[in-house]
Amino acid sequence: MKRYVLVWAGLLAIVLAEVLVTFARPATLVLLALLLALAVVEAALGLLYFMHLRYERRILLWSLVPTLVIVFVLMGHFFPDAFRLMHQRAP
Amino acid sequence: MSHGAALAASEPSPYQIPSRKLGIWMFIVADAATFGAMLVAYGYLRVANPDWTRPFVFWPSIANGIVMTFVLLSSSLTMVAATLHAHAGRTAASLRWLGATMLLGTLFAGLHLREWVSMIAEGWRLFKNPLGGSPLVGATFFSITGLHLLHVISGVIVIGVIALGFRRRRFTADHVEITGLYWHFVDLVWMFVFPLVYLLNAR
Numbered sequence: 575m576k577r578y579v580l581v582w583a584g585l586l587a588i589v590l591a592e593v594l595v596t597f598a599r600p601a602t603l604v605l606l607a608l609l610l611a612l613a614v615v616e617a618a619l620g621l622l623y624f625m626h627l628r629y630e631r632r633i634l635l636w637s638l639v640p641t642l643v644i645v646f647v648l649m650g651h652f653f654p655d656a657f658r659l660m661h662q663r664a665p
Numbered sequence: 666m667s668h669g670a671a672l673a674a675s676e677p678s679p680y681q682i683p684s685r686k687l688g689i690w691m692f693i694v695a696d697a698a699t700f701g702a703m704l705v706a707y708g709y710l711r712v713a714n715p716d717w718t719r720p721f722v723f724w725p726s727i728a729n730g731i732v733m734t735f736v737l738l739s740s741s742l743t744m745v746a747a748t749l750h751a752h753a754g755r756t757a758a759s760l761r762w763l764g765a766t767m768l769l770g771t772l773f774a775g776l777h778l779r780e781w782v783s784m785i786a787e788g789w790r791l792f793k794n795p796l797g798g799s800p801l802v803g804a805t806f807f808s809i810t811g812l813h814l815l816h817v818i819s820g821v822i823v824i825g826v827i828a829l830g831f832r833r834r835r836f837t838a839d840h841v842e843i844t845g846l847y848w849h850f851v852d853l854v855w856m857f858v859f860p861l862v863y864l865l866n867a868r
Contacts, residue, residue: 575745575746575749578742578745578746579742582738582739582741582742585738585856586735586738589731589734589735589738589859592859592860592864593727593731593864596727596860596864596865596867597723597867602865605864605865606861606865609860609861609864609865610860610861612860613856613857613860613861616853616856617853617856617857620741620849620852620853620856621853624741624744624745624845624849624852625846625849625850625853630680630682631679631680631681631682633679633680634680634682634690637680638690638693638694641694642694642697642698642701645698645701646701646705649701649702649705650705652705652709653705653708653709653712655709655713656708656709656710656712656713657712657713659713660712660713660714660715
């Protein structure tokens, strides 16, 4: 149980870091990158420890995680269109 | 038994986990793709609308979000305790932790609904922005947090059903663990919703 309490404390510390970074007021793109990186670390901790993926056979992790990553990357292919729309708007 | 069925019966499962556990993992992957699609769509709309407004100030919105995050993270810890006790055969202790998880889940939903009510009182609607910017701010906020809230409420109900069945010995420790996987997933989704929907829209 001690290990899980440590993970919980670590996750809370990351949430605190996210709030501090936000109110340090960096540029939006920098903030987005930092928040996403911290959220991915949180997700990894949650998956590996709370969801016990660390203790399952490796093939389960390698079947699930890359599949999702590919799906998210494919979704990202639409993103440049948002910049096109932004520049198309009348001033 | 046919030759194919005999082969399937003799071949060990590649994942070596119960079918129902593999089933919940398949559900989690599909649900993660759903939330991923919603968050990507939100990001797309946010970038494509230069008149996007940032509705959240530190007090009370972000502070409330921090408390909600603390509550949900703590509920994951109580769920882990419930699973560990269930596998150790300590039914009463497991039931107590399941109860604590339900309580924290209900508290999270209550805090969330209170926030919704105060935003609606300020004039926020699905397609209305009282700050005068893009109306899609409300649309994305209510749809993403609404879908997550639906998952939390469903989770609390499911934990209640599983706890009742576990007490009556109709369900096993495996059922508690599988419900826990769903609950941790709901927590994990919030780890993306809080920074991307709340913090990125803080004034």
